[in-house]
Every structure is written in C-alpha cells, then in structure tokens.
Amino acid sequence: MWLGLTKKAMRGVAVATALVFTLGASADKLQAETLADALVGAYQNSGLLDKNRALLRAADEDVAVAMAALRPIVGWTSSLTYSYSDAVSGSAPLGVTSESVSTTVGLAAELMLYDGGANRLRMDIAKETVLATRESLVSVEQQVLMSAVDAYFEVRRATEFVRLRRNNLRVISEELRAARDRFEVGEVTRTDVSIAEARLAATRAQLAAAEGDLARGIESYRAVVGRKPGALNAPKAIKSPATSLDGAKALALRTHPDLKRVQHQVSASELGILVAEAGKRPQLKITSNIGVSDTFNSANGGESASLGLSASQPIYQGGRLSALERKARAQRDSARADLHIGQLQISQNVGNAWAQLNVARATSAASSEQVSAAQVAFRGVREEATLGARTTLDVLDAEQELLDARASLVSAQIDEVRAGYMLLATMGLLTAERLNLNVPRYDPAAYYNLVKTAPTSSSKQGKQLDRVLKSLGKE
Template sequence: MRLTVSVLITSVAALALAGPSAAETLQGALAKAYNANPTLTGARAQQRATDETVVIQRAQGLPSLQANSTFAENVLIPPGQVTTVGRTLQNQLQLNVPIYQGGLVKNNVRAANQRVLAGQETLRATESSVFSQVVAAYNDVIRDQAIVELNRANVRQLDVNLTATRDRFEVGDLTRTDVAQSEARLQLARGDLRTAESNLIASRERYVALVGDIPNDLAPPPPLPNLPGTPEQAIAVAVRENPDLQAAARNRQAARFDVFAADASRLPRLSGYAQGASNNFLGSVQSSIPGLNLPNQQTSASLGLQASFPLYQGGGPSAQVRQAQARQSQAFEREIEVERSVVQQVRAAFASWRASQDVIRSAEAAVSANRLSLEGVRAENSVGNRTIIEILNAEQELLNAQVQLVTARRNAYVAAFTLLAAMGQAEARDLNLDGVALYDPTRNYRRVKSIFVDWDSDPTPRPVATRTVDTPALNPENIVGPK
C-alpha cells in the first residue's frame, strides 16, 4: 500500500513536468506542509519533550553528588565560654547511591519508554492528519475554482441571452415576461457567482493556512491506484498500522508499568552513601585557658548504608495502586474506543469513496444529457416550439450537473486519501516526498538517552513554521483569471 501512494506522488510529479513550470503539484504542497506546518512542527517539539521523560525517570536511579558550603560569623558570643569560635567555614561533600527502590525507577523508565513510543505513533497520526487536510484543501481549491469558472461562464451566457431577448422584444418576437425572466435569472446567477467566489477565497485561505503559500495554478491530482477492494481488506490493514491504534496500545502498556511503580511505594528501599566534611575556623578559635592550643581546622569522612522499611503510610500506597489500576482499566477501554473509531473511519471513508465514484458516473451522464438537451431546446426555441424560460432552465440544469461533477470528483479523491490515512498509509514515509529530509523522531530519543551530564541544553528555540500574515488578501478580482 505504501508503494501505491508512492506511485500516486510520482504520477503527480510527472504531471508537473508535463505542464507549466509554475504549476503547483500535490507533492509540492505536501512537502511545504511537511517542512513548515505549525501543527506538525509543534508535534515534533512535543515529542522531543516526551523523549526527556525517560532521562528524567532514569536519573532517579543514578548516583547523586552534592556539595554544600556554609560560612558563619558569630557576632555575639555569650560570656563565660572556655572556648570561643569567631567564624566558621564548613564544606561538605555527599554521595548517594540508590541500590534498591522496590522497582520504582525500573518501572517508571519502562512506562516512559512506552509513552515515547506512543508519542512517535501520535506524531505519525499528526502527519497523516495534516496531509489529509492538505489534500482536502488542495482539491477544494481546484473544485471551487472550477465552480467559479462555470458560474462566470453562466453569467456571460445569461448576459448574451438577455441582450438577445431584449432585441427580440423590440421587434415584437418576445414578450416583456420573457425579458423579465432573463433579467431575473441573470441577477440570480450573479449572486451565485459572488457566493462561489467567496467559497473559493475561503478554500484558498485554508490552503494558505495549511501549506504556508498561496495556491497558484494547481495541477490536477491523479487518481489513487490500488485502493482496497472491500472494507474488510482496509480494516485488516488499519488494525495493524493505524497510528492512533498503535499509540493507544503503547499507552496501555505504560499504564501497566505504572501499576508496578505504584506498588513500589510500600516496599523497602536501600541506598549507600559516602560523605566528607571539613570545618575551618579561619584562625578565630580562642581559649580562656592559658597554653591551650585548639585546632583551627577539622575534617571527617564516613561511609554507610541506609535502609527504610515502610510499615504504615496511612493507606496512601494502596490508594496509589488502586488509582494506577483504574487508569490501566481506562487505557484498556481507550484502546477499544480508538479501535471502534478507526473501524468507523475506514468504513465511512470507503463508503464515501465508492458513493462518490457512482456520483461521478451519474454526473458525467447528466452533463452529457443536459448538454444535448440544451442544444435541442435552443433549436426548438428558434422555430417557436420552446419558451425562453425553458432555455433558462436547461442552462441551469447543465450548470447544476457540472457543479455536481466537479464536487463528486473532489469528494472521491478526498475520501480515498482519507481511507489511506485511516489505514496508516498516508504519512511522509509512505509518500516519498522529493527534496524532503524525513524527520526521524528516534534520532532525538537516542541522542538524549545517552546524555548523563547536568550541564547540557539544546540551542535557543526558534520558530520553524512559516508565518502567513504577509501573504496578500484575496478578493474576487485576484482569485482567478479575468471575468
């Protein structure tokens, strides 16, 4: 199936080479969105943040080293002291080594790892969602631009009709009713044109928001080949590869490890420690006993083990375990919920795709029939067998059939791509986008997992997505060619 989508994108590229060099292709639009769509770039940043949870949990099981330094000046010394200390500089170095924590760290790390994998699947889902929106917006622009052109042609034809009707009225061949009918239909057509132009502007603005660039001369997207023949085939693939379903399964595994981690709160813990300390009195030690010399510096060191045995904690650990178990149960239900949603999406997209194909065939037949009908009505009107309103109705029926056809083609394409997305086959790795370096979420995970130092950070964050505030606003005069 991934090969299938690759064939699609390759076909789009071939169409782009065959057409004008300035034409935008579906591949180009998807590449722009992949590199600079803020939803996608933000999801990548969120995944990098999720990667760090493994390092944070792992740190709880590693040794820690801490140094403390304290300086004190005794500004008021009680009288009658045999020995007095005017000032003290105390330094302490302490090493703590966790040895056993009841499995807390181990299970927290396992849970974090599962959530990293779930996040990677969620990132796949985000890519698929963004691409589906781009495909829909791309086809919306093509559809709405075609509808605008159809409505403009209709307005021009009705304007010609009105002129001819007025001329025939002047010579007494038609009545004022015929003129009024022509005028009314022209005004309605002009209103429909304004609505179509507004819809096109909205579609183009959605495209700009998703892709980050103005859609200029969009090349027609080719049909999607080798789609599944039955809903059952599509569901079988989706159950294996749908990213939302895979993420839910990973989160269920993470919830299982959370239960083990919660259980560790009522188990014994053992740690080792080593500490050294030095006290320097900075020559301020004084004694009231003549001839008694006291040291001005002291040092000490110790090694040991520390064990803790929880005996009673007010029922808190049991509550934590039960809470984790409840969340594990929720994760089970969530996985089934996602599976139901995926099945529904696949079946609905499949049905919509098949229905749109039927609508395309019907609309093509309707366009052909309406074209013949219009020619016949015009011919019959020329010999007095048809009225002006019948010509106007025939023209409107042809326009309606043409609009239905371009709408059905858009719906079929979008439904087919939505079906691939629900099957987990519409991501960057499947589309083989030329000139695009695929983002590898595991690369950052491997990088941060090997960092054990405290003084490390990434470069100062900068926006990756492009802004669209400077793109020119669209209006009926610049959305499409001359009227």
C-alpha cells in the first residue's frame, strides 16, 4: 500500500503525523501540574494546619475564660437532709424518738470588685498568647508550603534523572552493539566488549536506583500534597523582594512570624510579672445569698437573704508569692533571650539562603557551559573511535562525562528555583497570601471575634458560634 503513494501524499502523511504528535504534546503540557497546584493541594490537605488552627481556637477561648473572671458568678444550691434521734432521759424512761426531713434551695452570687488588677492582666496575657499563636500558625503554613516545594522538586529531579539514565542506557547499548560488531571484524579486542558490557550493567543498576528514588519521591509528594503527582512543569525562578543581603535581613526581622511570636511571648511574660505582684495586694468581693428552707412534719421553715462585702490580703504564705514573682521575672528573661537568639538565627538563615541562591545560579551557568563542551567532546570522541583513533573505553568515558554534566545542570536548575522559595521562607514571606494561591483565606480573627466576649450557648452570638463549630466538623 505504501509503495503506491506518491511523494506528495507521503509528505502529507508525514506532516499530519507530526501535527498529531505536536498537538498531543501540547495537550500534555497544558495538563501538566504546576508548582502552584502542588502548593494549593498541600495547603488544603494539611492536617498540620488543621491542628494548629484548632490550637489557635483554644487560645482564643483562653481570652473568654479570662473575661469571665471579671463577671459575676451565680449558682444554685439545694440539699435534702434526714435526721433521726433516740434520746433517753429521767423524765421519759422509755426514751424520746424524733425524725425530721428538711430541704433547702438557694441562689448564691459573687463578684470580684478588686484583685489588684490580676484578672485584667490575665486577660491581656491571653490576648498576647493569641497573637503569638497566630504567628505560630503562619510559621506552620510556611513549613507546609516549603514541604510541598521540596516534594515537587524532588519528584522533578528524580524524573529527570530517570530520563537521563534511560537515555544513557540506550546510548551504551548502542555502543555495546558497535563494539561487538567491530570485534567480529577484528577491529577491537574482547576487552573492549567486556568494558562496554560492564558499563551497561552498571547503567542498569543506576537506572534501578534512580527509579527507586522516583518512587520514594512520589510517596513523599502524595503525603504532602494529598495525591499522586502527574507530569510536573518546570517552574521559573521566583523574584526576590530584596535586592541585597542587608535588605533581605532587614525585611526578615520585620516580617518573620517566628520573631513576631517571640515578641508577643516577651510581652506576655512581662505581664506575668505584674500578675505575680498583684497577688500580694488585697482583694475585695461582694457576695449575696437567697434561700428557702422547709422542714417536713413541723412548722419550721422560712426564707433567708444576705448581702456581704469581704476583703482579704495575704500576709504570709511561706514565701510562695515571692517565689512566683521571681519565677515570672526569670521567665521574662528567658523570653528576651529567645528574642535575641531568634534575631541572630533568622539573620543567619537569610544569609545562608542568599548564599545558596547565588551558588545555585553560578552552578547552573557553569553546568550549562559544561554540557555544551561535553556534547562536543562526546561527538568528537565517537567519530574518532569509528576511525580507530579512540577506544571503546574513551567513548564510554566521554558519554559518562556528558551524563554527569547533564545531571549537574538539572540539579543546579532545580536548586536555583528551590533556593528562591527557601529565601522567601527565611524572610517569613512563603505564605498563601504572598504567593497569591487560589485557596480560601483562613481568617484567624473570625473565631476570636465570636468568643472574645465569652458568649453563653443560649445567646445569639453563642448560637452563631455553634454553627461555626458544626461547619468545622468539630462537634
């Protein structure tokens, strides 16, 4: 059938075939997964984010608990008492037996009027803890997104290495066939064939190792992103928000969530000293009670009410209050030291990431030149081998150098893009908002605004809070 086709028709078939392959490749490229897709998947499927959001809601509730301490405490009490007695006296030789059943129902209320400001200070501590926990959530978000970046690029690296190893296997197989053909005609010795066979076996082992690395990378990707990776696009290098190392460090010290978290912890620890000092001051509270009592089988019973004002102040507690104050000051000093350490650590991390990015860029440029030179050398050595000026080992060595150069280029290009994201993370900017990811934004203040006034479950705000909890699936 093919013999009956004209040259023009055969040319048309070739063009159509090429067009089909081109369209298919374009469709695959359009369907390929991007780094942004992986980041969205990690953000939406992270159990670590869910855990820390729950911890933030727990910290929000501490503000409500502290607020409740400023309000009256009202409760009810009731009792039912059965009494029995059997007395013997001189006037009643047979004894006197009596029984009674009494009941009491009452309401009690208590309100702290003055406690040295301790309760309000505790509420301020709870607010600072909320702010610190919000920064911890941002830090966890960075951790989750950076894990997705690492998983994405490890799969990309492993995929490229497998491709290079398979191509290397094909090339060495061709060299082995050529060596055997030349051996048959007496151009080379059996040694050349054995060298090619050994190199082919080593290449197969290297391919198996690369495929194993790819399998492990896929499992890591699945754990982080929540699904198996498809074809992954090669992302472009991300632009740094700073043009110099000093600028990057200055920006990191203003924006990094770990540093902000420690700053709020320092504020909370300083308030803790004031709470310890308030424990030595007098307390003033008002109390009231209303009750009804009744004794069955008798006319005893009645109503009662009381209203009282009480004041107290500790004089001596065995040194406990002084110890609490010293402890609070030591915790404050520890938090300040953490702040100093955090500043140094963040500056160091930014410097390391900046250097790593520059190294990756230089390595990428050098590796590109190495690949170009290795390609020329490989072609030359192979041509010289066909003329008998080179041995099979020379060809295999040149091919191995080309493979190593291509592998170095792939790693350098991946490391360059990854280093850009690592630099963002060290500056505290690797967030869904900063990257403009297409995900629902989590508002850390939404739940706080619902609970900060300590609403009861029967109030309008409390019912709204119940709906929020049900939507979160936490009930």
